[in-house]
Amino acid sequence: MTGGAPAQRQARAVRLGPRSVAALLLVSAVGVAGFGWPFLAPPDASLNAHAQDAPWLFAGLLVLLVAVVAATISESGLGPKAVAMLGVLAAAGAALRPIGAGTAGLEPMFFLMVLSGRVLGPGFGFVLGSVTMFASALLTGGVRPWMPFQMLSMGWFTMGAGLLPGPDRLRGRAELLMLAAYGFLAAFAYGTVMNLAGWTFMNTLASDIAFDPDASVPDNLARFVAYCLATSLGWDGGRAAMTVVLTLTLGTTLLKALRRATRRAAFEAPVTFEEAGEVSRPT
Secondary structure, three states, rough: OOOOOOOOOOOOOOOOHHHHHHHHHHHHHHHOOOOHHHOOOOOOOOOHHHOOOHHHHHHHHHHHHHHHHHHHHOOOOOHHHHHHHHHHHHHHHHHHHHHHOOOOOOOOHHHHHHHHHHHHHHHHHHHHHHHHHHHHHHOOOOOOOOHHHHHHHHHHHHHHHHHOOOOOOOHHHHHHHHHHHHHHHHHHHHHHHHHHHHHOOOOOOOOOOOOOOOOHHHHHHHHHHHHHHHHHHHHHHHHHHHHHHHHHHHHHHHHHHHHHHHHOOOOOOOEEEEEOOEEOOOO
């Protein structure tokens, strides 16, 4: 639903510049290769000869690239007020993640990421998603080989919410339904891409649904679908359902709070210094 009054442009904590966009495209391209190499490389490719090493190689590379992207976005305008907002939201997300750990995928963190990305924009959203996943891994002792893949996936997840249409005009029930639908689909997408990361770490001798570097692409695709159905379908469904329920019930309140905080922070207003040395507050 859109209001009758002229829409005001929603302030963004970070405005992506050409360098930031290029860095995001680069890390996303490497991420796609890191997640999808079992289906991108034919069975006789030399990469498959290093099937046990490839996940570790991509994991190490993604850590560096995500750090480079975060630094590039920060350089493009992540000021002290935006850093403070980032710290608060990342801490909240990291604290929410363990609440539903081990309980059918009931993870309230995803709801917070969707709404934060929507209000604060794609650039801030990518950094927030990555930092939140890193902080939660430290908090829960979940530093594992697939952590870099989690950071990138959550960065994509939160950035996608910031790219949804109508950030300046769409409000009310229509916006909530759009965010709920996005959260539902993105929760399954997140689970699927994370399955790709974990799947390649499995030993082919341990299960007949593990990745087999000697098998054809269609055979491995069938193995992967069976792996998803057997290991994560229920978990992803729980995550998607909780994201939808929380978005529809608490979304209006949280969106208003985030937008109010964004207006008061005045991220895009220049900070000037008066003669007395006091910082003038943007109006």
